[in-house]
Amino acid sequence: MNVSKVIEIQDxxxxxxxxxxxxxxxxxxxxxxxxxxxxxxxNGAGKTTLAYSIDGLIPGQYNGxxxxxxxxxxxxxxxxxxxxLQQLVGVVFSDPExxxxxxxxxxxxxxxxxxxxxxxxxxxxxLEWVTELTDLSHLLMKPPYEISGGQKQRVALAAVLxxxxxxxxxxxxxxMLDPVSRERIFGVLxxxxxxxxxxxxxxxxxxxxxxPLADQMVLLSEGELILHDETQPFFxxxxxxxxxxxxxxxxxxxxxxxxxxxxxxxRYPLTVAEGVQLLRGLKG
Amino acid sequence: MSExxxxxxxxxxxxxxxxxxxxxxxxxxxxxxxxxxxxxGQNGSGKTTLSKCxxxxxxxxxxxxxxxxxxxxxxxxxxxxxxxxxVFQNPDHQLFNNNCWDEIAYGPRNIELSEDEVKERxxxxxxxxxxxxxxxxxxxxxxxKGLRQRVAIASILALRPQVIIVDEPTTGQDTxxxxxxxxxxxxxxxxHGHTIIIITHDMPIVGKYARRVIAMAQARIMADxxxxxxxxxxxxxxxxxxxxxxxxxxxxxxxxxxxxxGTLTVEEMVEQYVQLAN
Numbered sequence: 001m002n003v004s005k006v007i008e009i010q011d012x013x014x015x016x017x018x019x020x021x022x023x024x025x026x027x028x029x030x031x032x033x034x035x036x037x038x039x040x041x042x043n044g045a046g047k048t049t050l051a052y053s054i055d056g057l058i059p060g061q062y063n064g065x066x067x068x069x070x071x072x073x074x075x076x077x078x079x080x081x082x083x084x085l086q087q088l089v090g091v092v093f094s095d096p097e098x099x100x101x102x103x104x105x106x107x108x109x110x111x112x113x114x115x116x117x118x119x120x121x122x123x124x125x126x127l128e129w130v131t132e133l134t135d136l137s138h139l140l141m142k143p144p145y146e147i148s149g150g151q152k153q154r155v156a157l158a159a160v161l162x163x164x165x166x167x168x169x170x171x172x173x174x175x176m177l178d179p180v181s182r183e184r185i186f187g188v189l190x191x192x193x194x195x196x197x198x199x200x201x202x203x204x205x206x207x208x209x210x211x212p213l214a215d216q217m218v219l220l221s222e223g224e225l226i227l228h229d230e231t232q233p234f235f236x237x238x239x240x241x242x243x244x245x246x247x248x249x250x251x252x253x254x255x256x257x258x259x260x261x262x263x264x265x266x267r268y269p270l271t272v273a274e275g276v277q278l279l280r281g282l283k284g
Numbered sequence: 285m286s287e288x289x290x291x292x293x294x295x296x297x298x299x300x301x302x303x304x305x306x307x308x309x310x311x312x313x314x315x316x317x318x319x320x321x322x323x324x325g326q327n328g329s330g331k332t333t334l335s336k337c338x339x340x341x342x343x344x345x346x347x348x349x350x351x352x353x354x355x356x357x358x359x360x361x362x363x364x365x366x367x368x369x370x371v372f373q374n375p376d377h378q379l380f381n382n383n384c385w386d387e388i389a390y391g392p393r394n395i396e397l398s399e400d401e402v403k404e405r406x407x408x409x410x411x412x413x414x415x416x417x418x419x420x421x422x423x424x425x426x427x428x429k430g431l432r433q434r435v436a437i438a439s440i441l442a443l444r445p446q447v448i449i450v451d452e453p454t455t456g457q458d459t460x461x462x463x464x465x466x467x468x469x470x471x472x473x474x475x476h477g478h479t480i481i482i483i484t485h486d487m488p489i490v491g492k493y494a495r496r497v498i499a500m501a502q503a504r505i506m507a508d509x510x511x512x513x514x515x516x517x518x519x520x521x522x523x524x525x526x527x528x529x530x531x532x533x534x535x536x537x538x539x540x541x542x543x544x545x546g547t548l549t550v551e552e553m554v555e556q557y558v559q560l561a562n
Binding site: 175180181245247251253 | 325326327328429455456457458459460461485487488525526527529530531532533534537538541543550551553554557558561
């Protein structure tokens with residue numbers, strides 16, 4: 001039974017028309033409903049291409065050569081009618097300005113909902129829910145170009161959330177944020193995971209906030225899927241991760257370095273709090 | 285010691301935007317030659333505004349900024365940018381010429397140097413940032429972000445400023461690229477004697493590279509000291525809504541086991557563990 005697999009990618013390769021080598025190749029990846037998947041890898045590894053492939057931007061909006069299949073809710077992305085897949089899969093881009101069109105933050109949020117023909121009451125309800133969730137109420141009347149980079153990223157997230165997509169794909173959603181705002185965004189994601197049973201795929205360089213939330217992790221490098229596992233066993237392969245230029249968070253890296261020196265055996269901490277516990281165990 | 289030579293003095297600086305927003309309040313600051321400083325704080329805390337005051341783009345609403353003895357209020361932009369260079373967060377906001385060579389030559393030409401002098405400055409800057417020759421006549425937009433950033437830095441270097449402020453050099457870069465950029469800035473600091481100020485949210489990078497940290501919140505400086513000092517002042521840091529790097533947090537939680545609260549890198553922490561275990 002495959003009912004719970006919301007995304008199934010098989011032998012998938014994509015080569016953009018103007019490049020010599022495929023951006024991603026030979027990808028096999030299944031994602032179950034309600035799981036939180038972190039996707040990491042160096043720049044140029046194919047992370048954004050993978051994100052675009054899941055919401056149908058690829059092959060829809062790009063020229064290139066596709067091999068293999070990408071299925072979302074059991075149906076190949078090409079089989080969806082125009083706009084239908086984008087209601088199921090919401091993508092938050094790393095450059096939020098790319099998605100803004102309106103004159104105020106409120107219009108920006110309402111625009112998408114009007115566009116899919118929601119009733120006024122429904123729009124009002126969702127607007128309240130999403131502005132509270134992303135802490136935007138004080139910015140609703142501002143033009144999107146007048147707010148800071150971090151606030152823009154929150155508006156971009158809110159605009160996508162207001163569409164209530166089942167699958168949420170976030171491409172470096174916190175790259176411009178300070179540590180507090182970053183934590184706040186990940187707090188929102190944690191809430192969505194717990195309360196809404198959304199499937200969340202997050203591409204991130206900053207692992208400190210991602211690691212405690214992710215059920216599974218995927219490592220891409222040079223277009224290939226190198227590693228896919230549950231978060232704990234995934235990071236047991238930290239030597240491989242470091243080889244590929246991915247650095248685990250500080251607390252984890254400390255225990256990894258100890259293990260490399262033969263001074264530690266056992267699991268790696270996913271948070272500072274876990275690290276502290278393990279540290280006490282070491283000395284005890 | 286070159287770090288003893290004061291280069292910039294900021295006294296009682298306030299800055300208000302025309303719409304009345306108070307972006308800087310009561311800033312007092314001294315910056316010495318050869319320092320490697322991280323300017324940290326939440327989005328909107330005043331970091332970028334302070335930088336633009338330091339290089340004369342903005343003039344103080346109240347108070348004074350002296351750079352090598354020149355008062356920024358009474359000095360031309362040309363006088364200021366020769367002393368303090370500012371590299372934009374997004375190199376694309378700064379690069380606009382058709383090829384890298386002209387991009388780097390733009391500043392020197394703008395301050396009306398002779399073409400011979402311009403050529404010398406450009407070649408010097410190119411050699412410092414290590415831009416391979418095949419890119420010299422390339423359009424900047426065909427370069428990777430890392431290389432575009434080097435071109436952006438070269439275009440500032442060509443003005444030979446003592447101080448270089450780099451706004452979020454590692455945003456959007458993966459860890460390996462971030463370390464490459466920071467190693468390069470460290471080399472500018474150590475080998476070429478430039479004072480480097482980085483604006484960043486990346487605390488592990490601050491812990492690894494900065495010798496001094498200036499932490500801002502709500503238009504004010506909340507903490508200013510060595511990186512170790514600032515990262516161990518938990519109460520002050522909380523006011524700036526920042527936390528030290530994860531490894532420092534781990535060491536601080538492990539103080540009772542003998543770890544140093546001022547630990548800044550994983551390597552330091554491992555070293556301490558090895559010593560404690562023996």
